[in-house]
Amino acid sequence: MHVTGTVPPPAPAPQETPAAPVPTENPTASSTESPAGDTGRHARRFGLPVATALVMGNIIGGGIFLLPASVAPYGTVSLIAFGVLTVGAIALALVFGRLAERDPRTGGPYVYAREAFGDFAGFLAAWAYWITTWVSNAALAVAAVGYLDVLIPVNGHRWTACLAALALQWLPALANFAGTRYVGAVQLVSTVLKFVPLLLVAVGGLFFFDPRNLGPFHAGGGSTLGAVSASAAMLLFSYLGVESAAVSAGEVRNARRNVGRATVIGTAGAALVYLLGTLSVFGTVAHDRLVTSTAPFTDAVNAMFGGAWGGWAVALAALVSMTGCLNGWTLLSAQTPYAAARDGLFPAAFARRRRGVPTVGVGVTVVLASLLTVYNYASGSGKVFQTLVLVTTFTATVPYLLATAAQLFHLVSGRGERVDRARLVRDGVIAAVATAFSLWLVAGAGYAAVYQGVLFLFAGVVVYAVLAARRQRTA
Template sequence: MTAPSPTEAPAPEPALAGAAAPRRRTFGLAAATALVTGNIIGGGIFALPAAVAPYGTVSLVAFVVLSVAAVLLALLFGKLARRSPVTGGLYVYPRDAFGPFAGFLSAWSYWTMCWVSIAALAVAVVGYVDVLIPLHGNHALEGLVALAALWLPAAANFAGTRWVGAVQLVSTVLKFVPLLLVATIGLFFVDADNFGPFNASGQSTPGAVAAAAALLLYSFLGVESAAVSAGEVEDPERTVGRASVLGTLASAVVYILGTVAVFGLVPHDRLVNSGAPFADAVNAITGGSWGGTAIALVAVASITGCLNGWILMAAQMPYAAARDGLFPKPFSKVGKGGVPAFGVWAVAVLGTLLIALNYTAGPDTTFRVLVLITTFTGCVPYLLSAAAQLFWLVQGTPERVRPAGLARDLTVAALSFAFSFWLIAGAGYAAVYQGALFLFAGIPVYVWLRGRQKETAA
């Protein structure tokens, strides 16, 4: 019998200095899938159809391309989780393949993306709450709403992973079902004349696809959620891959069908200037004017659930690195509920500072710059993880790896690497430049931590 591929051989979680005792895994397939779906589908979907409408229906082609690429990433993380079924996956894979410095860069980059994105999502809730309860432009009230949107999901995380999983499951159903209803029922009310031209951009078709994709590139961030939380997942060697693929496919269905429905329900000239395309689509179906309220409720549930999952991700990545001494030691402490409590506190406090900055500073603030940087920092761990898988596959010998399995795994890893590279390139010069500076700003932290390790060992 041929031995299994080295990429599929589970590796036990290393016994590291300061490691916590093994914890009971609380995420089954349903909760893990909800974590992936909930983290992918945030608040952006409610504006996506209007954002890509200027390119015409060619943007649907970009959505399909991105969906295929996201599924490839999901397959990649499933394979990597078979090898290292532990918490902090996107940190663990580069660390095991290339050493502690690569692991640190991945963890630092991902953590940066998480806490800045969390603050941005909390601010995004304000616009939808304003539809339900007019805030009249009062910055103090808007800031309080954003802080509530941040700290309520943080409280669920303090309560433990079981509560996180429950909240994620409920919030995912609350947002997924209404969006899917619009995406399916809306298809029966579609008017072909509303779609407008296939390519409305004036560019070549490949150019229009690339331009539309640049706006949609980050609509699938979160596909890695089950891999990052693998230490909390039951039977992670199998469940992580299944949850990643199922969650990504479910999100892709909602994205594509929802965009098709909105394109066919709202006339193209109106859609281009729409501030709430899904609300306009609901109004077109019902003939009423309550679509804005309904969509605002769904959006609040959507973003709250997304925040619940991302806060967990933001705590677990540095937790894994801190157990290796590559993040400050407090990040390795786990609370009674099984969640790294200090990591939750850190991301909540940093998010609070950014929210305060957003409502007190001018338009060209550090907050806006940092949000731009996340478009780069979120993709660095993808690139390094794909490179790690390629590294392990290249190390394998023909005697130990089935040729068909090797070819399949190499294809998935190579395409995932290319997709990650494309994501980084598509972020734009400013994001890549500023993101690289912010990434390298973490090097002094690494130097200090490694220096302390050598000093302690001596």
Template sequence: MHSSPAATRQAPPGPSLPAPSPGPSPSSRSAVRRFGLPTATALVMGNIIGGGIFMIPAAVAPYGTVSLLAFAVLTAGAIALALVFGRLARRDPRTGGPYVYAREAFGDFAGFIAAWSYWITTWVSNAALAVAAVGYLAVLWPAVGRSTALALGCALAVQWLPALANLAGTRYVGAVQLVATVLKFIPLVIVAVAGLGSFDPANLGPFDATGDGWLGGMTAAAAILLFSYLGVESAAMSAGQVRDPERNVGRASVLGTAGAAVVYLLGTLAVFGTVAHERLIHSTAPFSDSVNAVFGGSWGGTAVAVAALVSMTGALNGWTLLSAQAPYAAAKDGLFPAVFATERRGVPVVGVLTGVTLASLLTVLDFASGAKAAFDTLVLVTTFTATVPYLLSSAAQLHWLLRGDRHRVAPARLARDLTLALAAFAFSAWLVAGAGYAAVYQGVLFLLAGVLVHTVLTARRHRRTT
């Protein structure tokens, strides 16, 4: 990692910050940083590719093949964001990712908002993934669909098993993530290759199926696809557990995002070309329909259910780790309760347990009270809360570049890095717009609750200091 001599560094104006949390000592780094480039890449890909890929083709089919163009635009924005995370990680490879970048650029409050917002995203998303996983499990085990108690037990088990893998240490987290990513890719690649081999252009339907103009159709499709790339920050969030993070975080972010984009695009294109457009619009299992169309028979539903369960297990494993990383980094700096900084085998134990407990309570609420509308609203809120750290990270990069602090983003090429940072900021703003008015409104309320928490913590810290 390139840096200028300490004597040439000058503190940025604004509120003074506590000294950065010390990283692990050289003797302990081998015990903590266990993720190499392949595992870090798997973490990014596994977190981006959850269960949504199995419904995406049907969700965007009503807009026509213009949705493929929306995929291309979104992929460019996501890769720009991944490159920005890589540049920021070269300068500051500490665990916490967006939290670290926002706090260093804009102070404690911005750092706390990034950590708080991201933390909400992780555990609410885990609850949503668990509920979705139960739906696929019911295909393989019909009794789950007939018993609410059994379904709830399975949903909780799906959350706690990845949590136990996390508590066993980062070594096991990486192993589970790598295996899950490989296993989820096998059926997806088979469907993509076989589907493209049986591709029939007559199935594609019109380019602009809505008749409102291709630009309007692309924007509408993008609003659905926008959230498919959440997770691009995964390697940056876990930078403290990555070997040689100055190099590997950026590479893993780009490779993982690009790999996920290829899977999304090829899978969607294969389904578009094997399932008639009129049927695809109303499909509840588009990949199953594609498999049945290519190979015949009715076993596609079972195959897709297995693939979806593997995919979501890998996503839950990675997001469980991330649910602990943001509060851990903030706790090391005194911006979250100190207990969140407790570590065991390189894993923030309290963060993992708190995240999985909150996700479990939300899952129980969904099953016990039937508060499906409230649960769906919370899930939509995460699409907003996840983008707040993206915006702050992109703004942090712009901040250092425009200030002329070249050593903070070095080695920097101003024109290139400024273009990437602006593209990442625009992409993040587009994500916020795609979340919708209701989700943004609810998300702001969640952020305001965080302001109260920040007020209490800073008051306590000030009282202890004085």
């Protein structure tokens, strides 16, 4: 999910209630069985296709439509950065698959961190991930308004744009309230619809490819390694969302097998679209024009087929892409607090679930995101809002690091592992690559984002202290 490069300036500048106390789950138990009340025609477990669509749909938001122009100043050396990042993202996907095979419960990184390191580590994973989701949802909605404005003019007045952003958040939330059956249907349809135009450019552009448009291999100054690192910093956050199937593992059929497969297939599919799409745009739009382009996919479509309908087509594709992304992230924003609430590490209300969806978590998330959106438009300045979005790029890495650390912990301690030296070595190498990728994400967030993100984490420490004290008093 890449949103920081797509957030336009604000206008006018461009669940059944659990009994209290909530019982703590057995960390080794599988929660692949639905809680009472989650059955029925509106609650349905995700199969492999929907789980894969959830991963791909959450990774690919609206940022892909600006990525080629973002990395064009570095030259085609940025394609090497894509390749390096893809290796790291797939390594992280494989780690999530192995962890889900060991423990296929809803919650993903929260479950893995808590099982390996205890309640506090689990809470930090859940807290950081929750902040990431609802702030990012607000960012996605504001960015989507920029694409909606191409189809229906809404940016002429600040509050018209604000209402449009709120509608784009609440429509996916309503699909979530309707049940997992509708969440899965919306996610599958939106993923298919977004991939049709993306593949049109990614694959069709190869037939219009002109090597003279590529420009220099290394367009900037300095070393090639420095250019790879600089362009990678622009691309790092494009792979956020690889954990999507693991977070919703409790809603995936045959989770021990399908979560890992969906995570790897979805991540690899998103990487293929990213790479081919960027390469096709590089080869169809002249480099000097691409560097200053504000709509590279539009320019590519117009160059390939002529006419001026590229802007409308790309705007529609981006809007569908981001709506589907909002649908998936709204579900994920409620799943981790739900898992933590069942263990007594989040307020008990978050454990309420109806039709397979943690409704209280969805409601709280969409309300917080809506308030942040309104504040963004009311303040008339996107600086605070954009700073918060940058902070989420750091908070997202906290559960990643804890999950990869949990995998390393299991491998080194030998817990739950069969005596298979070759597999242990292979999993150890993959976990090490995934850990390096997660640390690279932290470094790419920047000093300011890390500093402010740590403040968000420390605020969570206070919340944990209050919840832990209440739980101990009740016990």
